[in-house]
Amino acid sequence: MMDLSGLYISRGALLAPDGIPLHFGDTLREYQAVDRGAILLDRRHEGRILITGTDVLGWLDKIATNKLVDIQPMMGKPTLFTNANARILDRVMVYGLDAERVLMTTEPNRGDAVLNYLRSNIFYQDKITLTDWRPMYHQFAVHGQSADAFITNLSDKNSHRQFTKDDYPVYQFSLSDSPVYALRQKPYIGSSWTLITPTESAFMVWKTLLDMGKDYQLIPSGGLVFNALRIRAGRVGAGRELTPEYIPLELGLWDEVSFNKGCYTGQEIIARMESRNKLARVFMRIALSQFAEAGTPLFHLGKQIGEITSSVIAPDGTIHAMAVVKTSIAGSNVVVNIGSSDGASATLTDYLGVQPRLE
Structure with a gap:
């Protein structure tokens, strides 16, 4: 019997060593599909953890940046874990299933790493149980302009519902007689949903999603297009921006930090930065005159002022890039040099993420 990898290959996919499709033969078609329809991705390399306990949200609230105690059942929130110096360890989505169960998804x-961090914060008085869902459940994602309508239609919810940017509902429904969790997340292009289903059902669920998604112009896509869309959308990524090199506020993640909750690791430094309005660096989109790799330094008037954190040549040939630069020189239409003080020019264009002090 054909497995999921075989199914992908039969549809024209080139697979990465971990079995995740890189593309399905036409990256330009996949890339453009999000603007008129949606794409279906295999995201098995993202973590999924079930957390149970009598005060599970209260426990998480003490170790995360966002206020989690008020998450309602079948709703979610993004949050971060930081170290004692307020540097980023990880970013996760937290979804309340009921009063004692939380489903958490991680970056790729x-x-x-997230499981180990959670375990290190469980003490004898905490009645918390962690279950790694990766062996038991597969994970897909749907991104694009028609994603909201498609998922709400699958769930028999109101397909004309208008979501706000901070709506992260959880839907449960069945496809091919298999249970599916649909979790709305921060959008890349259009809207974005994570889909989690039992591993043994993944083959049929993938086929059913594509069949039912025809009216929504849903097509399969791979990791190369996802990365291009991430950078085009100005979204932080694991191993690029989401590293201990940065503090959440520097990356425009103000909306994933609460300033009116109890203590958590790193809170004092983040609160001080907010109250004094003293950010050393900010996160910006940058227009490159020629492609430059992530990690390339940026210069202004002969001095290094930051570096490119993510960059890509998209399937349509356009270059997209993001950078973290010193606040003192940041601003729209500021011209900088790539790689050296006399390198090719680039232009800072706009601030990324949520940066209320700069908007």
Whole structure:
């Protein structure tokens, strides 16, 4: 019997070593699909953790940047874990299933790190149980302009519902007689949903999603297009921006930090930065005159002022890039040099993420 990898290959996919499709033969078609329809992705390398306990949200609230105690059942929130110096360890989505169960999703290849961090914060008085769902459940994602309508239609919810940017509902429904959790997340292009289903059902669920998604112009896509869309959308990524090099506010993640909750690791430094309005660096989109890799330094008037954090040549040939630069020189239409003080020119264009002090 054909497995999921075989199914992907039969549809023209080139697979990465971990079995996740890189593309399905036409990256330009996949890239453009999000603007008129949606794409279906395999995201098995993102972590998924079930957390149970009598005060599970209260426990999480003490170790995360966002206020989590007020998450309602079948709703979610993004949040971050930071170290004592307020540097980013991980970013996760937290979804309340009921009063004693939370489903958490992680960034790509960060499942083990998040599990270890959670375990290190469980003490004898905490009645918390962690279950790694990766062996038991597969994970897909749907991104694009028609994603909201498609998922709400699958769930028999009101397909004309208008979501706000901070709506992260959880839907449960069945496809091919298999249970599916649909979790709305921060959008990349259009809207974005994570889909989690039992591993043994993943083959049929993927086929059913594509069949039912035809009216929504849903097509399969791979990791190359996802990365291009991430950078085009100005979204932080694991191993690029989401590292201990940065503090959340520097990356425009103000909306994933609460300033009116109890203590958590790193809170004092973040609160001080907010109250004094003293950010050393900010996160910006940058227009490159020629492609430059992530990590390339940026210069202004002969001095290094930051570096490119993510960059890509999209399937349509356009270059997209993001950078973290010193606040003192940041601003729209500021011209900088790439790689050296006399390198090719680039232009800072706009601030990324949520940066209320700069908007």
